[in-house]
Amino acid sequence: xxxxxxxxxxxxxxxxxxxxxxxxxxxxxxxxxxxxxxxxxxxxxxxxxxxxxxxxxxxxxxxxxxxxxxxxxxxxxxxxxxxxxxxxxxxxxxxxxxxxxxxxxxxxxxxxxxxxxxxxxxxxxxxxxxxxxxxxxxxxxxxxxxxxxxxxxxxxxxxxxxxxxxxxxxxxxxxxxxxxxxxxxxxxxxxxxxxxxxxxxxxxxxxxxxxxxxxxxxxxxxxxxxxxxxxxxxxxxxxxxxxxxxxxxxxxxxxxxxxxxxxxxxxxxxxxxxxxxxxxxxxxxxxxxxxxxxxxxxxxxxxxxx
Amino acid sequence: xxxxxxxxxxxxxxxxxxxxxxxxxxxxxxxxxxxxxxxxxxxxxxxxxxxxxxxxxxxxxxxxxxxxxxxxxxxxxxxxxxxxxxxxxxxxxxxxxxxxxxxxxxxxxxxxxxxxxxxxxxxxxxxxxxxxxxxxxxxxxxxxxxxxxxxxxxxxxxxxxxxxxxxxxxxxxxxxxxxxxxxxxxxxxxxxxxxxxxxxxxxxxxxxxxxxxxxxxxxxxxxxxxxxxxxxxxxxxxxxxxxxxxxxxxxxxxxxxxxxxxxxxxxxxxxxxxxxxxxxxxxxxxxxxxxxxxxxxxxxxxxxxxxxxxxxxxxxxxxxxxxxxxxxxxxxxxxxxxxxxxxxxxxxxxxxxxxxxxxxxxxxxxxxxxxxxxxxxxxxxxxxxxxxxxxxxxxxxxxxxxxxxxxxxxxxxxxxxxxxxxxxxxxxxxxxxxxxx
Numbered sequence: 229x230x231x232x233x234x235x236x237x238x239x240x241x242x243x244x245x246x247x248x249x250x251x252x253x254x255x256x257x258x259x260x261x262x263x264x265x266x267x268x269x270x271x272x273x274x275x276x277x278x279x280x281x282x283x284x285x286x287x288x289x290x291x292x293x294x295x296x297x298x299x300x301x302x303x304x305x306x307x308x309x310x311x312x313x314x315x316x317x318x319x320x321x322x323x324x325x326x327x328x329x330x331x332x333x334x335x336x337x338x339x340x341x342x343x344x345x346x347x348x349x350x351x352x353x354x355x356x357x358x359x360x361x362x363x364x365x366x367x368x369x370x371x372x373x374x375x376x377x378x379x380x381x382x383x384x385x386x387x388x389x390x391x392x393x394x395x396x397x398x399x400x401x402x403x404x405x406x407x408x409x410x411x412x413x414x415x416x417x418x419x420x421x422x423x424x425x426x427x428x429x430x431x432x433x434x435x436x437x438x439x440x441x442x443x444x445x446x447x448x449x450x451x452x453x454x455x456x457x458x459x460x461x462x463x464x465x466x467x468x469x470x471x472x473x474x475x476x477x478x479x480x481x482x483x484x485x486x487x488x489x490x491x492x493x494x495x496x497x498x499x500x501x502x503x504x505x506x507x508x509x510x511x512x513x514x515x516x517x518x519x520x521x522x523x524x525x526x527x528x529x530x531x532x533x534x
Numbered sequence: 535x536x537x538x539x540x541x542x543x544x545x546x547x548x549x550x551x552x553x554x555x556x557x558x559x560x561x562x563x564x565x566x567x568x569x570x571x572x573x574x575x576x577x578x579x580x581x582x583x584x585x586x587x588x589x590x591x592x593x594x595x596x597x598x599x600x601x602x603x604x605x606x607x608x609x610x611x612x613x614x615x616x617x618x619x620x621x622x623x624x625x626x627x628x629x630x631x632x633x634x635x636x637x638x639x640x641x642x643x644x645x646x647x648x649x650x651x652x653x654x655x656x657x658x659x660x661x662x663x664x665x666x667x668x669x670x671x672x673x674x675x676x677x678x679x680x681x682x683x684x685x686x687x688x689x690x691x692x693x694x695x696x697x698x699x700x701x702x703x704x705x706x707x708x709x710x711x712x713x714x715x716x717x718x719x720x721x722x723x724x725x726x727x728x729x730x731x732x733x734x735x736x737x738x739x740x741x742x743x744x745x746x747x748x749x750x751x752x753x754x755x756x757x758x759x760x761x762x763x764x765x766x767x768x769x770x771x772x773x774x775x776x777x778x779x780x781x782x783x784x785x786x787x788x789x790x791x792x793x794x795x796x797x798x799x800x801x802x803x804x805x806x807x808x809x810x811x812x813x814x815x816x817x818x819x820x821x822x823x824x825x826x827x828x829x830x831x832x833x834x835x836x837x838x839x840x841x842x843x844x845x846x847x848x849x850x851x852x853x854x855x856x857x858x859x860x861x862x863x864x865x866x867x868x869x870x871x872x873x874x875x876x877x878x879x880x881x882x883x884x885x886x887x888x889x890x891x892x893x894x895x896x897x898x899x900x901x902x903x904x905x906x907x908x909x910x911x912x913x914x915x916x917x918x919x920x921x922x923x924x925x926x927x928x929x930x931x932x933x934x935x936x937x938x939x940x941x942x943x944x945x946x947x948x949x950x951x952x953x954x955x956x957x958x959x960x961x962x963x964x965x966x967x968x969x970x971x
Binding site: 337426 | 730731732733735736737740741743809810811852856857860
């Protein structure tokens with residue numbers, strides 16, 4: 229494995245399979261009465277979060293603690309960034325205390341790359357702007373593999389705010405690398421220019437996009453990233469692109485419905501779908517901890533897990 | 535009066551139809567004669583120019599940011615003109631987006647005084663179109679002209695409204711001042727930081743489409759036609775903008791345009807490699823795709839492009855050492871332009887050397903109505919001596935500019951500058967060239 233995990237493109241397909249296989253072992257630790265192994269004892273991991281995050285930060289922290297790492301959370305309010313220290317200076321200060329890894333969440337695309345050029349510590353990207361969120365894609369892949377055995381050959385349809393989504397970019401890289409047929413769908417105003425060059429099929433016709441899908445992955449409408457009017461109203465968005473029971477029925481009978489959270493019920497997904505029989509949304513959250521344990525373990529050099 | 539004869543050099547002086555071996559006699563600050571086998575008297579110092587070097591009218595960069603007054607941590611008139619002469623430029627025209635803005639004679643005179651103190655390249659200030667570059671009221675354009683401004687612009691932004699642009703073209707037209715326009719339709723630009731396309735999309739960077747530029751160029755060309763004013767399209771990056779300029783010229787509109795070396799060499803592929811999110815490939819307008827870059831090369835070759843300018847935009851290291859979307863736009867250009875032009879235009883045969891001199895000297899002098907652009911008898915002795923075959927490795931750390939923000943650091947290029955003469959005075963001599971000036 230490379231020094232850092234900034235993008236899914238840092239991983240070969242063999243390495244992705246290794247992460248997913250390792251996740252199986254990590255999940256077993258989470259099912260023990262004492263959910264802790266000494267694997268990363270003596271390692272220091274800094275969770276440096278420049279954006280509010282509940283799920284991802286908690287997931288990393290639980291993963292780190294289950295592996296016995298010493299963890300430290302730094303939550304930086306974005307308002308203080310403007311008047312305070314630069315990211316480079318913060319990074320150099322943290323680096324001076326010799327952590328082993330830094331888990332970074334930041335509103336700017338490429339923030340992890342900047343850190344990576346400054347720090348000897350390993351950098352794990354926990355979401356950078358509109359760029360990537362690699363551990364989310366890994367946990368999504370693990371969840372898909374659980375249900376579908378293999379990813380190659382599946383039709384995976386990703387629906388929603390494609391433009392602003394880091395989850396989209398990481399998933400497209402990962403799923404195409406493992407041989408899935410990836411469709412993306414959303415309002416034309418939220419389709420990134422040139423996205424088809426990433427190897428996906430683009431359709432603004434959601435019914436076409438979800439037809440015979442093995443997996444439907446919903447993306448959140450990120451209202452905080454909406455700088456302009458991309459669609460007329462949330463109500464109209466739901467009418468045109470919302471995942472309803474009727475639309476789900478166009479997919480394969482054994483389709484699974486995924487969502488990286490947090491969900492906007494009644495905007496991108498109907499509650500009856502989110503809570504329905506095809507939904508694997510809470511499994512994704514559960515798998516997040518095991519995947520992050522696997523990533524931390526493998527980046528740390530893959531010592532023995534007992 | 536000192537007399538110096540540059541003997542036996544290849545002289546490329548397209549304004550006078552010269553390209554061949556000529557002698558150039560400099561008397562004091564003027565060019566006294568250009569001819570073959572000029573007679574030599576006892577008072578004349580003879581400089582034998584080694585074969586392979588080229589003597590041409592002094593190069594003029596009509597689009598630089600010298601940052602003084604107000605942002606002296608990035609650049610000063612002294613360091614900027616030192617960079618200019620090291621880059622072969624005898625004159626630069628500097629943009630008004632200083633602090634305070636150059637929208638009045640006081641600032642213009644301050645810049646000219648700093649230029650006189652530095653005493654290196656000639657400096658031609660460019661004034662603001664609008665007061666404070668705020669896009670509301672016209673600046674005191676006649677006063678700016680009187681103080682020495684050679685053009686006006688709200689560079690950094692376009693002239694805010696069509697009405698203000700119309701009035702500016704009409705008003706500046708009375709003084710034969712061209713308006714240099716930074717073309718950018720602001721609502722399409724949105725919060726963009728890179729060219730809208732595959733690379734920006736894959737990297738999660740907000741895009742700016744080429745049409746943000748061409749739409750504004752079309753507005754300005756239409757207004758130039760309406761008013762018979764003169765508009766010069768700055769740092770053109772999109773192929774649609776070049777088409778707009780061609781359309782305007784074909785209709786007889788008084789429109790000219792410039793392109794920077796980075797826009798005819800680099801593409802948006804550099805956003806991701808070799809250094810992902812390198813803030814030294816962040817500039818406005820952004821690096822565009824290969825089709826745009828190639829269109830610029832065609833325009834340079836076929837005469838549609840009038841000028842090569844650098845848009846030299848120095849920024850401090852600290853300002854660039856931040857997240858990509860927080861970094862300021864711009865790169866330096868004065869000290870790399872000549873090498874890049876030789877390596878990417880002349881040696882591959884995109885343009886002839888004579889055409890390059892038109893782009894870098896003849897046309898900027900004509901557009902700005904300033905001295906230079908020709909080695910004519912009686913003209914100021916502003917001369918660049920170029921070394922087309924010199925091997926140059928770009929080393930940002932050794933540049934004269936106060937700022938080092940260049941994406942070309944470490945590039946090895948064929949072509950360089952041997953010496954720069956301003957008003958008969960040698961203001962730069964390259965140590966690596968055996969030229970006894």
